[in-house]
Amino acid sequence: MSALNDIPDRQIARPSGLAEEVYRRLRADIMSLRLPPDTRVSVDSLARELGVSQTPIREALSMLEANGLVSKKHFAGYATAPRMERAQLDALFEFRLLIEPHAARKAAEAMVGSDIALLDSGAAASSHDAFADIDTDFHKRIAEGAQNPLIADSLSRLHIHVHIFRSCFRSEIAAEAVHEHGAVIAALQARNGAAAEKAMRRHIERSYARLRDFIKD
Amino acid sequence: MSALNDIPDRQIARPSGLAEEVYRRLRADIMSLRLPPDTRVSVDSLARELGVSQTPIREALSMLEANGLVSKKHFAGYATAPRMERAQLDALFEFRLLIEPHAARKAAEAMVGSDIALLDSGAAASSHDAFADIDTDFHKRIAEGAQNPLIADSLSRLHIHVHIFRSCFRSEIAAEAVHEHGAVIAALQARNGAAAEKAMRRHIERSYARLRDFIKD
DNA sequence: GGATCAAATATCCTATAGGATCGCGGGACG
DNA sequence: CGTCCCGCGATCCTATAGGATATTTGATCC
Structure with a gap:
């Protein structure tokens, strides 16, 4: 077990950062179609909407990208993955x-x-x-x-x-x-x-x- | 096909952002054991070493985290995944x-x-x-x-x-x-x-x- | 030598700012 | 009317700064 991830029984669980909360929100929005497939996802709009800075937004989107739920194009930004064909x-x-x-x-x-x-x-x-x-x-x-x-x-x-x-x-x-x-x-x-x-x-x-x-x- | 990801035959491929280059570097370092398993990965040190700001470092680490190659602990930072047991x-x-x-x-x-x-x-x-x-x-x-x-x-x-x-x-x-x-x-x-x-x-x-x-x- | 504590230092995390790029709308021209 | 060009606003991407937190170091005591 990694020294960073141990949460033995009696230790106090750590709070999440903003990036993790944004990730959860976006993931839930994607799953529920509030964020439909093949839809632009603007970093700045999300930051305004969720009331946080761009940084946790970008981190959350990076994780979603690695999970295949959004894609990113340099200088054009992010979009949700299209519906499966x-x-x-x-x-x-x-x-x-x-x-x-x-x-x-x-x-x-x-x-x-x-x-x-x-x-x-x-x-x-x-x-x-x-x-x-x-x-x-x-x-x-x-x-x-x-x-x-x-x-x-x-x-x-x-x-x-x-x-x-x-x-x-x-x-x-x-x-x-x-x-x-x-x-x-x-x-x-x-x-x-x-x-x-x-x-x-x-x-x-x-x-x-x-x-x-x-x-x- | 997503409008963001099309690269039909005659279009010019886009350059990568810094975050993607950092991701590749870190991934290669992890694979080659230059970054050994179960090792702290400092955002600030990496930013100095690679000569970029913290932002692309954090984005790259977020993707590596989603891929299971590093883990993150709130306020303690990142570490590479430990060797398999x-x-x-x-x-x-x-x-x-x-x-x-x-x-x-x-x-x-x-x-x-x-x-x-x-x-x-x-x-x-x-x-x-x-x-x-x-x-x-x-x-x-x-x-x-x-x-x-x-x-x-x-x-x-x-x-x-x-x-x-x-x-x-x-x-x-x-x-x-x-x-x-x-x-x-x-x-x-x-x-x-x-x-x-x-x-x-x-x-x-x-x-x-x-x-x-x-x-x- | 080991344990404890406080201060200093390093690092983490996020907000903000600024330059680069893109997309859209309006005007000019043929 | 269609096409092209330009300017403007929105957005993207990254650097920087500052407050919060963790880690390290040094001093003291037993």
């Missing part, structure tokens, strides 16, 4: 299919019962937005349940793009997705790794097919 | 084994012959450092040959950690690794996806075993 959607789901079924298998073996109990299939979601947030949480928890930070991190990075893509289309809650989530949860509860992997693969494949329909080639 | 090495190779064999299979189907011809097994490397650079290039090219930017990007992110880890130990050139690279290349040349996947899996597993020996539990 077909090739990117294909690439993303290829990637998910490599990782998430494996993560579900690992989670079936490693997750503690209290964490499994926190999984929510989204059955009680009252709106598309609520379902999208539950879906994000569902996949995040299982990725974390795989006990591999790289898996959790890489899925987190890409899931935000799924979230944004889906939000652009304001689809109805996918009753199928709720059903598929349920199958994954049942396999996890049964500690059946093979079944969890299979259920997650099926869910990802079906999710891919549903999202693909939004893009007309 | 056993759990992180395990996580990293689990991840590689999910991705790289698949990438090799894809590359066997998709890579053009001229790119395959550029693959270098490292047989002619004259030193450990030269071999490490060739190894990085080898894996990078195959990941790119898989034609999925997410795969290429995620492997690029993690490979730098392998590179740093290996550099810490200054091991001899692994003649075995050269041989394994050769098997991967042969399968790619033969356009045999299954063989490429198998050869890459074998290489990653053996590489893992070799690196694991450096960490005494």
Whole structure:
């Protein structure tokens, strides 16, 4: 563990700097489409709007850039990443299919019962937005349940793009997705790794097919 | 395609800003161990050393932080990430084994012959450092040959950690690794996806075993 | 020699300012 | 009417400065 990042149990957690708060704000705005895809992001406007200087804005945007959520062009400034097109959607789901079924298998073996109990299939979601947030949480928890930070991190990075893509289309809650989530949860509860992997693969494949329909080639 | 990032054939590429140049410098220093793992990185010292103001330093460090190469603690500043320990090495190779064999299979189907011809097994490397650079290039090219930017990007992110880890130990050139690279290349040349996947899996597993020996539990 | 404390120094973080660049609108010209 | 040019305002990018915080150093005491 790095000497800079240790927060053992009894130490007092440090407050965040402004840059980190700006990062969180912008990330949330991107996810919720308050900052839509392919939109100019002005450093000066943001500084005025958030009531801070340009410095933390630029730092936050630098981090968002490294995460692929915004892009930067020298002397022209920043813009949010555009909505995924077909090739990117294909690439993303290829990637998910490599990782998430494996993560579900690992989670079936490693997750503690209290964490499994926190999984929510989204059955009680009252709106598309609520379902999208539950879906994000569902996949995040299982990725974390795989006990591999790289898996959790890489899925987190890409899931935000799924979230944004889906939000652009304001689809109805996918009753199928709720059903598929349920199958994954049942396999996890049964500690059946093979079944969890299979259920997650099926869910990802079906999710891919549903999202693909939004893009007309 | 985002309006900000288009560089169609006849447009003039933009120069980089200072922040990007600082990012490249620091990244190279981290990779070469000129900036060792778990080392404080002072914004003011760097600004003096590189002859620029603090602003591009902070922006570059923000990007490096988002990439996991440095960490930041509020009011205490930045430090390079520590050398991987056993759990992180395990996580990293689990991840590689999910991705790289698949990438090799894809590359066997998709890579053009001229790119395959550029693959270098490292047989002619004259030193450990030269071999490490060739190894990085080898894996990078195959990941790119898989034609999925997410795969290429995620492997690029993690490979730098392998590179740093290996550099810490200054091991001899692994003649075995050269041989394994050769098997991967042969399968790619033969356009045999299954063989490429198998050869890459074998290489990653053996590489893992070799690196694991450096960490005494 | 080790522990403690206070002062000095270095560094972190952010705000502000200024020069460079870009984009837009209006006017001139053919 | 369409095109070109120029000026102006907005924005980008970086340097600088100053207050806040952390680290180091030196003195004192046991």
